[in-house]
Amino acid sequence: MVDALFGEVTRRLPDRWVVQSFAPGLLWCAVAAAGYALGQAGAFAFGAGSVRVEQLVRHTDSRPGGPLLAGTLLVLAISAVSVVAHLAAAGVRATWLGRWRGPAGVFGTRLTDRRRGRELARLNGRGERLPDVYLPSRPTWIGDRFQLVDVRVRGQYGLALALIWPRLWHLVDTDTRTLVQDARTRFDHATRLAGWALCYAVIAVVWWPAVLLAAGICCYAWYSGRSAAALFADTVETTVDLHHRRLVETLGYVVAPGEPLSGRIADAINDQLHKGGSPQPQRTASGGPTEEIV
Numbered sequence: 001m002v003d004a005l006f007g008e009v010t011r012r013l014p015d016r017w018v019v020q021s022f023a024p025g026l027l028w029c030a031v032a033a034a035g036y037a038l039g040q041a042g043a044f045a046f047g048a049g050s051v052r053v054e055q056l057v058r059h060t061d062s063r064p065g066g067p068l069l070a071g072t073l074l075v076l077a078i079s080a081v082s083v084v085a086h087l088a089a090a091g092v093r094a095t096w097l098g099r100w101r102g103p104a105g106v107f108g109t110r111l112t113d114r115r116r117g118r119e120l121a122r123l124n125g126r127g128e129r130l131p132d133v134y135l136p137s138r139p140t141w142i143g144d145r146f147q148l149v150d151v152r153v154r155g156q157y158g159l160a161l162a163l164i165w166p167r168l169w170h171l172v173d174t175d176t177r178t179l180v181q182d183a184r185t186r187f188d189h190a191t192r193l194a195g196w197a198l199c200y201a202v203i204a205v206v207w208w209p210a211v212l213l214a215a216g217i218c219c220y221a222w223y224s225g226r227s228a229a230a231l232f233a234d235t236v237e238t239t240v241d242l243h244h245r246r247l248v249e250t251l252g253y254v255v256a257p258g259e260p261l262s263g264r265i266a267d268a269i270n271d272q273l274h275k276g277g278s279p280q281p282q283r284t285a286s287g288g289p290t291e292e293i294v
Helices: 002-012 015-038 046-062 066-096 102-125 141-157 161-171 174-205 210-250 263-273
Strands: none
Touching: 015 066, 015 174, 015 210, 066 174, 066 210, 141 161, 141 210, 161 210, 161 263, 174 210
């Protein structure tokens, strides 16, 4: 009965949801059940744990409607922990991007100042200088890496990324879209993985080795997140570099081949796309255009 229930559920669920939520949730429930069976004292007594699991399975099978009830409760548990993991992933994403609120915002400001001071010290030691807009403005490296795309596009072309990107997206070819979407998907996958790591840490309440498992997953997610963030930022910036002239020409402006985009044309485009409003979005700790792309 349980096998039939799982077959019907997985057949009806979208493949993406199965991969991103149902399958990881099922694995989490399995680890949680195993951890509960092992307990804190016999954390690695797998033989005794398997005996407890077998006893529980026999007890469930012996009760009328037991398998169906157990399957239903399992599906509900998977759904619940998947929602929690999703919320945790959203929190991880905000943390990685430097969107720190409340008391964390105070600490984030101090951390940003510290990162900024280290960068200035490094530059001064090499006798170099950078405009303030290129210095750290977020408490995290990932947040600064995304912000840097906005700053570099405006510095090179005078264009506001938040304004040109939605229009540019309609002009690029399918291959370019796929590259950008794949890069963004890798970053989102890393945040989901970190969210699941937090869920695994909860299992430590009944089985302490879950802390080690959660720490390993979290470290891998952080490494993957940094790598994916760099790839995504590079991909977005490259897309602007290669296709911004096509957008400029589509909007009715003429730029001679080999000539840089003039400030006059860039300002006119920003004003046109912003429909006469302020074309100069300010840098804030709440996020930048790159973070919202795709």
